[in-house]
Amino acid sequence: MAEKTPAMAKGVKGKIYDAGLFIPNDYFCRANNAEIFPRNAPLEIDLGCGDGAFLIAMAKKFPEHNFLGVERLLGRVRKVARDICQAGLTNAKVLRLESQYTVEWLLEKHSVTRLHLLCPDPWPKAKHHERRLVQHDFLQALWDLLENNGEFLFKTDHDEYYEWVCEEVTKFAQFTEVPWNENDFFYPKTDFQLLWESQGKRLQSLRCVKQVNHA
Numbered sequence: 001m002a003e004k005t006p007a008m009a010k011g012v013k014g015k016i017y018d019a020g021l022f023i024p025n026d027y028f029c030r031a032n033n034a035e036i037f038p039r040n041a042p043l044e045i046d047l048g049c050g051d052g053a054f055l056i057a058m059a060k061k062f063p064e065h066n067f068l069g070v071e072r073l074l075g076r077v078r079k080v081a082r083d084i085c086q087a088g089l090t091n092a093k094v095l096r097l098e099s100q101y102t103v104e105w106l107l108e109k110h111s112v113t114r115l116h117l118l119c120p121d122p123w124p125k126a127k128h129h130e131r132r133l134v135q136h137d138f139l140q141a142l143w144d145l146l147e148n149n150g151e152f153l154f155k156t157d158h159d160e161y162y163e164w165v166c167e168e169v170t171k172f173a174q175f176t177e178v179p180w181n182e183n184d185f186f187y188p189k190t191d192f193q194l195l196w197e198s199q200g201k202r203l204q205s206l207r208c209v210k211q212v213n214h215a
Helices: 005-009 053-061 074-086 099-106 126-131 136-145 159-172 191-198
Strands: 043-047 066-071 092-096 112-118 146-156 204-209
Touching: 043 053, 043 099, 053 066, 053 074, 053 092, 066 074, 074 092, 099 136, 112 136, 136 146, 136 159, 146 159, 159 204
Parallel strands: 043 066, 043 112, 066 092, 112 146
Antiparallel strands: 146 204
């Protein structure tokens, strides 16, 4: 993984949408927030941002926050970067990289106020469960990544994967689960969510908070 990581940037750059991209100076050193955005503001991560619709809607709604989308597929990264530039957003960027690597090795610890993981691949076959993102190592890296009172927000339409994630979070035993109702705060629907709801499917949600007692 480490040897292949820098290659993720190949083919990404293009003058039209450079401003919408984040390409680390060094993939083997942690990138602090100042490297990603020139201004100091709370940082939110959209992990596996897809077509970028959620990322861009959030960046428009909350201009006081910075938003970084993470996506592996080159075509999607180019589209998101282009859409960010066309929208004139200076508080949103997209990074082409693996989700696990980004959380574990690239981003600075204690630097993220919210991480969104929306409708990731559930890897439904039992023989593929080891490929699922949300497992102990990911949760530990996420805990380290979030600032105190930072949040992990997860959605899926796959009931068994939802149960898996809830069990992994329970076993990890460090996050505090809090209620999350649809109208609690602005939260745009992803393209996947709109598609699945049109098919009569439902999404399940999990909201967890990192709370550290400094006493």
